[in-house]
Structures are given as structure tokens and as C-alpha cells.
Amino acid sequence: MPPLVEVRNLRFRYDDGTPALNGVDFRLEAGESVALLGANGSGKTTFVLHLNGLLTGQGSVEVCGLPVDKPNLAAIRNKVGLVFQDSESQLFMPTVLEDVAFGLLNRGMNAHEASERAKAALDTVGMAAAAARAPYHLSAGEKKRVAIAGVLTMEPEILVLDEPTTFLDPPGQRALAELLCHLPQAKILVTHDIPFAHAMCTRAVFFENGIIAAAGPVEEIVTRFGWEFALERRKLSR
């Protein structure tokens, strides 16, 4: 079975000349959940923006067997659901329901069907009651759930979540973890939240200076790079 994502020797430099990715190789298999770890500025977010063509670098990026290029962008954006770090930027429509239906309407679906599918997605994330509300009236956790509903309606094969636990309080983090555990899609989690990565992911890759410096089980990777204190702190607090 071909991998869901296959990236070979991906390189990217921002317009101001700053190198962000210096030859990344990565594979994601069906059903996998992978954590992308690494310090700020190591290239994690830049990397995931390549997965649905929001950035284009040198090298090869394939999603579900399709090269990420202009002719395939629409198909690829249906397959890769990207949840941004700051939900405030992702929820731009006047009501929650309209925001969740945004991607479906762009796909050409009629308004009635889009509305029904959006309601079903809101129900999945436990936000059905908020359909008519304005996004800025929601709490950070609720916004994150609605943002996830917005990508779930597209029925993606891969969910990419950039810093999903940022702005969430502990109950919000727990609710998010429970929600994600029940979603069948393969997942890529960009995160600094080591306990969350440990709970959610089967393996981790560690970004350093725009390359993947190591890959393996989460605990092994965090120990190797001296990040195990995040896990130990959690054990101490117990």
C-alpha cells in the first residue's frame, strides 16, 4: 500500500533568504499518528504548509500518490485537512455553521447538502448547539473544535494540526485528545506538548535546523534530545 504522504529532499527558503527546510524526507502511512517535535523555528510549520500546497519548495511532495502541484491542488486540499494554530484566523465567516460549510461550498456542493453535512460535523465535535453563533463568542476550546469540524466536513484522509493544545486549558486539552482519538484519519501533530504527543502519537520525528534529525517512538525521541523533563514533570505532578 503506498504511503499517504511521501516527501523527498524538500528544501524551502523564505523570500528574505532565510532557509527553513534543508532536505526533509518524511513518510506517513495510513492510520498513523505522527508528532512533529523540535524547537521554535526548526521548520515544522513550514513543512506542514507544503502538504497542501500553501508553500512550494524544491524536492518532491506526494499526497495519496498525487504530486502536490497546481493541477492537483484542489484534490489535495480535499485530502489534507489543516487545522491552524490560531483558530481565530481559521474561523472567518459570520456564523459557526457558515464557517464549517465554507470548504464544502467551495467544492461546489449545494447549500442544503453543505448545511446538513456541516451540522453533522458540528455534532461530531460536540458543537451542534453553537451552529448559529458568531465565532468570536466562543471560548478557545470551542473555537478549536469548530475549526476541526470545518476540516472534518471535507472528509480528509489526513488531519494536520498545528499546535493543537495552544490556548487550551487542561480540560480543553483533555476534550481535544478524546475527540482526536475517535477520529479515524491519519494525523500529523505539530506540537511542543510532549505529554499530548505521547498520548496521541505512535511515533515522532524531531526537526532541527530544517531537517528531520531523528525519528522513532515519542519517548525515545524526547529522551534523545533532552526533552524528557516535560514527561518527568508530568509524572512528578502525579
Added chain:
Amino acid sequence: MHHVVLERWSRGRSIIHRRDPRAKLATLLVFLVVLATAHHNLVWLSLALLAFLSAAVIAAGLPLAGVLARAGIVLPFSAVFAAVSWLAGDPGRAVALLLKSYLSALAVLVAVSTTPLPALIRGLEMTGAPRFLLMVAQFLYRYLFVISEEAQHMTKAAASRGATARSLAGSRSRFRAAAGALAVLFARSYGRAEDIHRAMLARGFEGSFRTLGALDFRGSDACFAALASLLLILTRVAIERAG
């Protein structure tokens, strides 16, 4: 979380709220034309129009005093031009400027306070208003509060380090620092706009907005627009003839 008064008002269920936005927009247009082109007995006409708008506010279940006060936001601007007219020896024009600007603002406020923004935008779109301008209005309304919150955070950060309005005004270098903060706010807003654009592209946006559902213009909406417009026109004719 911000307390958005207009947003709350617009979600009512009164007979005025239930009217199709296009019916309200058509009536608003007639109102503005009737008011803008009036020259005789303007004070009496203004009082009659104020009575109609007040009746609409009461029928919509909105707080009359609150609506009347909020419409006054235009007065500082129009008062400048009114003062110039007064000083130029034309007090009639000065009074007309104040009356017309206040009543126009009040009429727009009544329309906006009784129509949720998505429906209002859709109504404007269906009446042929430029889609690009409507998109800008929609984003402005959505993110105005986010930007204002960022500005408040920056103000608090400055205040926590001893900055006050008086200290900023008192020194050129501090004033320069405040101007720099404004530039930072602009840069943050620009960054926010880029993030939003990426989020739109990630969900298949290709340049045109599609929205859920169509508006339903019923016979009652046509009756409302026709009767309200007729009432406005007849009122003006009657007051001008009486004068």
C-alpha cells in the same frame, strides 16, 4: 470576550427583524432620498421621520434611548460642517446638516440593528452591490474586535511599564514610541490577514464567496416596503404642502 451590542440586537425575532433584508434596504433607500432632497419645513419633516424611526425601534423591541444615543455618533463630524455653515452666515443649512446627518445615521442604525450581518450582506449582494466591497465589510466586521483586542493588549503592556496618555503626549520620543506601537499593530493585522488567506486557501477558496441558503422575499416583505415607502413620501408631500 466583547459585548457586541449590534450583534445582539440584530438577532431579535420582531416583525421588523423578520422582514427580508432587501425590503428593509429598499425602504431605507426611500427614506434617505426623501430626507436628502427635502428643503421646506425640514424641522417638521424631521420630527415626523424621527417618530417613524422611533416607532420602528419600539416595534423591534430595541431600547429607544440606546439607539437614539448611538446614532449621535455622527454629530461630532457633522457639527464641524454645521459650524462652518453657521459662521458663513447660513444657519438654516447648519441646522439641516445636523438634522439630516443624525436621521440618516439613525435610519441606517435601525436597519443594521434589525438584520443579522450575514443576511444584510446577502441582501446587498442580491441587490447587485459589488461583491468585493461586501467581502471587505464582512471581514472588517469579523476582525475589528480581534484587532481592537490586540490593541488593548498592547496598551495594557505599555501601561504595565509605566506609560500613560499624558506621558505619551508630553514627550516627542514617547510619542514616537506610540507611533511605533501603531506600526506593530499594523504589522500584526497584516500577519493576521495572511493567516486568514492561508486558512481560506486550505479549504479550497478560489476567489469567490459562496454562502449558505438564499433569502426568501415574501408578499409581506413587498407590502412592508411598499407601505413604508408610501408613508414616507406622503408624509413629506403633506408637510411641504402644509408649509
